[in-house]
Amino acid sequence: xxxxxxxxxxxxxxxxxxxxxxxxxxxxxxxxxxxxxxxxxxxxxxxxxxxxxxxxxxxxxxxxxxxxxxxxxxxxxxxxxxxxxxxxxxxxxxxxxxxxxxxxxxxxxxxxxxxxxxxxxxxxxxxxxxxxxx
Amino acid sequence: xxxxxxxxxxxxxxxxxxxxxxxxxxxxxxxxxxxxxxxxxxxxxxxxxxxxxxxxxxxxxxxxxxxxxxxxxxxxxxxxxxxxxxxxxxxxxxxxxxxxxxxxxxxxxxxxxxxxxxxxxxxxxxxxxxxxxx
DNA sequence: CATCTATCGACAACGACTACCAACACCACG
DNA sequence: CGTGGTGTTGGTAGTCGTTGTCGATAGATG
Numbered sequence: 001x002x003x004x005x006x007x008x009x010x011x012x013x014x015x016x017x018x019x020x021x022x023x024x025x026x027x028x029x030x031x032x033x034x035x036x037x038x039x040x041x042x043x044x045x046x047x048x049x050x051x052x053x054x055x056x057x058x059x060x061x062x063x064x065x066x067x068x069x070x071x072x073x074x075x076x077x078x079x080x081x082x083x084x085x086x087x088x089x090x091x092x093x094x095x096x097x098x099x100x101x102x103x104x105x106x107x108x109x110x111x112x113x114x115x116x117x118x119x120x121x122x123x124x125x126x127x128x129x130x131x132x133x134x
Numbered sequence: 135x136x137x138x139x140x141x142x143x144x145x146x147x148x149x150x151x152x153x154x155x156x157x158x159x160x161x162x163x164x165x166x167x168x169x170x171x172x173x174x175x176x177x178x179x180x181x182x183x184x185x186x187x188x189x190x191x192x193x194x195x196x197x198x199x200x201x202x203x204x205x206x207x208x209x210x211x212x213x214x215x216x217x218x219x220x221x222x223x224x225x226x227x228x229x230x231x232x233x234x235x236x237x238x239x240x241x242x243x244x245x246x247x248x249x250x251x252x253x254x255x256x257x258x259x260x261x262x263x264x265x266x267x268x
Numbered sequence: 269c270a271t272c273t274a275t276c277g278a279c280a281a282c283g284a285c286t287a288c289c290a291a292c293a294c295c296a297c298g
Numbered sequence: 299c300g301t302g303g304t305g306t307t308g309g310t311a312g313t314c315g316t317t318g319t320c321g322a323t324a325g326a327t328g
Contacts, residue, residue: 008273008274008325010273010274010275010326012276012324012325013324013325014275014276030315031315031316032315045276046276046277047277047278047316048276048317049276049277051317067205070314070315071205071206071285071315072314072315073205073315073316087244087245087250089250096248098244100244102236106234106236106237107259110234110259111221111259111261114221114264115263115264116221116223116261116262116264117261117262117264117267118261118262119259119260120259120260120261121257121260122257122258122260123241123256123257124255125241125244125245125250125254125255126253126255127245127250127251127252127253128250128251128252129248129250130248130249142295142304142305143305143306144293144294144304144305145294146294146305146307147293147294148306165284165285179307179308180307180309181285181308182307182308182309183307185285186306204283205284206283206284207284
């Protein structure tokens, strides 16, 4: 009856595989895409585990996630650990990480004016990148 | 062979019902919620039609839509016709429409700096409103 | 090594949404 | 005020991303 501290997160092979993959790919990918890539490299990681691991990483702030207009969730390893936003190309999906301190302040201020607390926000900029215009 | 101009949108009872309902409710609702309300008032509008009508209204700019973190799409009649953003309470769903001209300019500018054209953006602010804090 | 328990993963279930397609009803025209 | 055609409807079945289930597995600790 040794009730140690049953609240640790373990270092498993599967989580290492997902992290390793995320370090190699560029831009946003869906959970299913990532799972396919893991299959291709014979990494033996189940789809369910991919979803769970990605969710863990998002919660831990190690991975960004965004949503396509269709509702599908995309993931990407953060290259900046601090808060930032994304400029995404509609056609090729190319992504630029941008920071906007002024926007952060504006959002917090507006929220405060209306009595809101514990404020967060989401901001995505969409457009067509120079490559895809041609 | 009277090929008049087969590209009109018709005024149907169902579309009127959906619009009438949207004028009566406050805040964001899902397509399914709206469909339930229509059922409750015996308005005889199918779920499929609710989805289609809402999409039409969004395209026409008469209705706002946003997405819950879970990916579910929500709809609300615009009270302002011009571009604006939303400040949404996480708990009760209360919504404030806010405008941020500075943010618009910033987004366009950042996008332009990276060679993006045809730029749009999404911005939502989340928080807990004064009511729900207590 | 033994034991505990977080984690895995194949499968089933779920929920939002869409495709399908025959029946319907809006509306311009006669 | 009929009539034709065509945009629209809506029940159902299906798609698709995601999550729940639960016995099996394998880190971590002593």
